[in-house]
Amino acid sequence: MSDSLLVIEDVHKSYAPALVALRGVSLAVVRGEIVCLLGPSGCGKTTLLRIVAGLELPDSGRLLFAGRDLAAVPVYQRGFGLMFQEFALFPDKSVAQNVAFGLRMAGWSAAEIGKRVDEMLALVNLGGYGGRSIFDLSGGERQRVALARSLAPSPALLMLDEPLGSLDRALRESLMDELRTLLKRLALTALYVTHDQQEALSVADRVVLMNEGRIVQQGPPQVLYDTPANAFVARFLGYANVLPVASVGRADGMVFVQTALSVRPLPVPSSEPLPAQPLVIVVRATAMLLGDDAGRAALQGAPLLEGVITKLGFRGGHQRAEIAVSHTATPMDLTFEAPLTTPLVEGAPITFALDPAGCMLLPA
Ligand code: ADP
Ligand code: MG
Helix, strand or coil: CCCEEEEEEEEEEEEECCEEEEEEEEEEEECCCEEEEECCCCCCHHHHHHHHHCCCCCCEEEEEECCEEHHHCCHHHCCEEEECCCCCCCCCCEHHHHHHHHHHHCCCCHHHHHHHHHHHHHHCCCCCCCCCEHHHCCHHHHHHHHHHHHHCCCCCEEEEECCCCCCCHHHHHHHHHHHHHHHHHCCCCEEEEECCHHHHHHHCCEEEEEECCEEEEEECHHHHHHCCCCHHHHHHCCCCEEEECCEEEEECCEEEEECCCCCCCEEEECCCCCCCCCEEEEECCCCEECHHHHHHHHHCCCCCEEEEEEEEEEECCEEEEEEEECCCCCCEEEEEEEECCCCCCCCCEEEEEECHHHEEEEEC
């Protein structure tokens, strides 16, 4: 805790008695760390950022920055950089004037400002753009200018709220890697808000997943992805196959899980102790076994499943197959990824098994 730069302690915030935005959020951010607040729309991400910025007051709880209580520190004295939608670029000012904004407010001299603006524009790969009008920039270039503007005064903490939210996916993907590289190069401490799981997993040192005003799970991207704490986390991180579990039993060092997929239960790796009921089983997209692999799994107790490939899509390096499982009382769909070399045909029947190692048993 002692090396934490920002400490958020049990923050509560309601906008009205029935409009609770934060239900006790505690979080510590270490110097130089990029923390991504991730969660569905309305879960309280922006509210938390606005409270840290000083634009909103918490109902209760405490904020410390470098050991100092922020309660008595007004927005402009906090020294934080904000890249929020509401602080859009000034459309009638040039690129350089936009980047200079915070420096002028801080009383820098014209010579210092000129030098710093050039540095910042070079940093975001917009060297030579200073004289341009905001109107003449693409969406991606505007976001870079906004970033340069928030970085120029060397903020002690940078806060970004959906900074790439207005851009199309391809541009977002190239900018999110660039952004992470830049933040790490500057050794900035950053709180980064997004509702896009891929963006959070790409940018963050640590992902903090929120739902309904609370932190549900936090950890390094890989840890969160590999070991989601419950069904909500798994679904939010993009796992497509999350199935209710009817009952669970143990035999021969394996756990057997009864689902609506098959009469015979599915074997999954033994986890001790079993999570509390009710449970779901998460089947990874890579867990589909075909042909001899399915046969081997069947010999070890896995049921063979029958279905029809309802949809087959090309996804760059692999193909994505949607399978409607036959023989289930209610229709059930599973989604898998397979190498391009696997001969799959849309509309064709398919027999497969599930790789136990690709299944996770989680609290619902
Ligand atoms: P997020 O950024 O995760 O989408 P917000 O922090 O904006 O979530 O909102 C959290 C909850 O608080 C939502 O239910 C939202 O409708 C509500 N809310 C946010 N800002 C206000 C406001 N100024 N007045 C009333 N309700 C608000
Ligand atoms: Mg928001």
